[in-house]
Amino acid sequence: MSLNKLDIYSFRNIRKASIKPSSEINFIIGKNASGKSSLLEAIYILGRARSFRSPSSKHVIQFEKTELIVSGNIYEQSKYNFHLGIQISNSGCIIRINQENSGKAELAHSFPVLLIHPKSYKLLDDGPQIRREFMDWGVFNDETFFLDNWRKYKKVLQQRNSLLKTKKTRHINVWDTELVQCGTIVSEYRKKYLTRLESVFIEISRYFFNFDQLELIYLSGWDKSESFTQALENSLNKDIKYGFSHVGPHRSDFQVLLDGKFAKHFVSRGQLKILMLALNLAQIKLFNSQNQNKVCVLIDDLTAELDLVNTQKLLNYLVELNCQVFMSSTELSNFGDLNKISDYNVFHVKHGEIELINNFICST
Numbered sequence: 001m002s003l004n005k006l007d008i009y010s011f012r013n014i015r016k017a018s019i020k021p022s023s024e025i026n027f028i029i030g031k032n033a034s035g036k037s038s039l040l041e042a043i044y045i046l047g048r049a050r051s052f053r054s055p056s057s058k059h060v061i062q063f064e065k066t067e068l069i070v071s072g073n074i075y076e077q078s079k080y081n082f083h084l085g086i087q088i089s090n091s092g093c094i095i096r097i098n099q100e101n102s103g104k105a106e107l108a109h110s111f112p113v114l115l116i117h118p119k120s121y122k123l124l125d126d127g128p129q130i131r132r133e134f135m136d137w138g139v140f141n142d143e144t145f146f147l148d149n150w151r152k153y154k155k156v157l158q159q160r161n162s163l164l165k166t167k168k169t170r171h172i173n174v175w176d177t178e179l180v181q182c183g184t185i186v187s188e189y190r191k192k193y194l195t196r197l198e199s200v201f202i203e204i205s206r207y208f209f210n211f212d213q214l215e216l217i218y219l220s221g222w223d224k225s226e227s228f229t230q231a232l233e234n235s236l237n238k239d240i241k242y243g244f245s246h247v248g249p250h251r252s253d254f255q256v257l258l259d260g261k262f263a264k265h266f267v268s269r270g271q272l273k274i275l276m277l278a279l280n281l282a283q284i285k286l287f288n289s290q291n292q293n294k295v296c297v298l299i300d301d302l303t304a305e306l307d308l309v310n311t312q313k314l315l316n317y318l319v320e321l322n323c324q325v326f327m328s329s330t331e332l333s334n335f336g337d338l339n340k341i342s343d344y345n346v347f348h349v350k351h352g353e354i355e356l357i358n359n360f361i362c363s364t
């Protein structure tokens, strides 16, 4: 599956662009502030209907304009071609698949995109929210019933928290039964996913660096010596005191252990980046091995973060993954030796204009 035509209108500094990407590797080069990240952001929005840089999609609309449009043709071997369209204006976001209005979940299944960018190392450094989102992207694509259960869980949790806030906790057990029911399903799905991810993650981490004993551990969001029901009972007094629920899958997390210790506390910055990269590549590999359609991989400015040896390893690995990739950097030479790649396109971005420059030596 690949994006074989992309049209962009009024998107950040890209006034109007139309490109035909390669189904394999696409290099995006250009000076700083030329619009490389904006191009990747447009592709990301085509699959996720939200920006990866701005909390509000409205910031993505070109200054002085009132709406943006990103549309693309997806070519899928097993199916017919289909067309995706995203229109964002002050009144919201409209998603269309083959001209019919659709939702975010359907879009995400139709065109799965995954982004790796310099801030992605926060995956291991930041609070648990970013890791839950990471796990849930994988689980969402693997388990048909995950999203329903997770949505239901969050709704019940909200009800429970409002009871706790107003101290009306006489009938809280009723909510707890439902919370345990969908929360346990969510938790089991995440645990199962991490178990499958672990072996792929270890293999990829070692491809980049000779790490010793690596593990991925799942933290459910309550003490592992207790069941979820027991944990809710035990934390009830604290929950009432503070007016919110302290235990449950809304608090779940995962960690990378190196030789039995939390890796983030003692590995070097460079090693942390490799672990982050390996986690993301493991997600892609796992996804591609289990789904008919493949992930479209977006890699923004990572060459600035990796040394040339690891950049070359990354490129070789991406070629082996055999899915569509868009990678940005200021210079083509930053990507290393391109001789092993059978099919690639080079796009040059300048002041928001995008030009295919295959077979040309360009000065950025």
Ligand SMILES: Nc1ncnc2c1ncn2[C@@H]1O[C@H](COP(=O)(O)OP(=O)(O)O)[C@@H](O)[C@H]1O
Binding pocket: 011, 012, 013, 014, 030, 031, 032, 033, 034, 035, 036, 037, 038, 039, 059, 060, 061, 062, 063
């Ligand atoms: N909503 C917007 N409308 C127009 N230009 C914008 C908007 N948001 C950002 N820009 C500008 O777009 C340019 C390209 O940014 P970016 O894609 O991040 O460049 P690059 O990744 O090549 O360094 C920047 O000069 C930025 O100021």
Ligand SMILES: [Mg+2]
Binding pocket: 036, 037, 038, 300, 301
């Ligand atoms: Mg950029």
